Amino acid sequence: MVAEAKIDEAVVEPADVVPVVEDIEGNEGEWVEYHQDFNLNRVTDEEKRYLERSEEYEQRCNDMRKGAEIHRRVRKNVMNKIKPGMTLTEIVNIVEDGTRKFTGTDANGDHVDRPKSQGVAFPTGVSLNHCAAHFTPNAGDKTVLQYEDVMKLDFGVHVNGYIIDSAFTVTFDPQYDNLLAAVKEATNTGIKEAGIDVRLTDIGEAIQEVMESYEVEINGKTHQVKPCRNLCGHNIGPYSIHGGKSVPIVKNGDNTKMEENEHFAIETFGSTGRGYVVQEGECSHYAKKLGSHPTPSLSGAKSLLKVIDENFGTIPFCRRYLDRLGEDKHLYALNSLVKQGIVEDYPPLNDIKGSYTAQFEHTLILHPHKKEIVSRGDDY
């Protein structure tokens, strides 16, 4: 999910996958030196701090590595299967069923013994073309993926509330290649610039410069690739996809700094449109807000909130996840929870019609001595 500013050829079927969750061990991600620091003498201090890390910190890192390993396996599987002609519902089902298999969640979407302990971390985004983010099909959606589409596949896995948020863009038509190259390099630039004490605006500036250096020709018209300036990466807290800091993809003057041991999703969006998104269209994504809230005024809303608390807590969900829990007549109660400020809605985020947007995203940890790009794979 996004913050608003405000292979080998064998297809791994989810069914072939080791069903016992505890068997999946996440490898470490890609380790990267902080290039901002040229003083080699100080390295030992930070390394020592990392080596003396607490058990709790180690557990958190291992949970994230496991989530990332599941993410890599699920995306490898879905990448092998996606073809024009599939419905978006078929695609999200492959992702979500795969994640549930790996995380040991049962048919009702939750871990049998340890509710909410691990699983799908937020609705699977399958946003097309000018829609940059926060689209997943609701029940009855018949949208079919076309050869000409540019699809952002944004999905998440969490283990004990530690979320891996990672996304890539799927296209079939080679005329979009430069758009994807621009965004991939922009995201990798954000990852390269991230570091302890680095100001967020400086990361945004570096991303913007790289993104805008690309042009793409689509249907005979040349566009400079623009960052979607009101979309941002974000830090991530336990069971909380948006931890309060936003990583801009343009220079925005935010002098807030990244801090040691923080956990960030670095994501960038490039567009052939105006580079600015608005909330538009039918909503599918929701999340219960953190902190205290009023008592629901409707009895239907009260019972729906109980279902949300039991199954998701503050982890984002979509309307399909309520349907599969047997709550298929939820809309009135859900709207009421949104109106009362208990649940937040996240409608689709669109650039102008006819434009194309692309996204790449990774999750990283800022260890004291090095950063670890936890969700890195050999695919992106």
Ligand SMILES: [Co+2]
């Ligand atoms: Co994100």
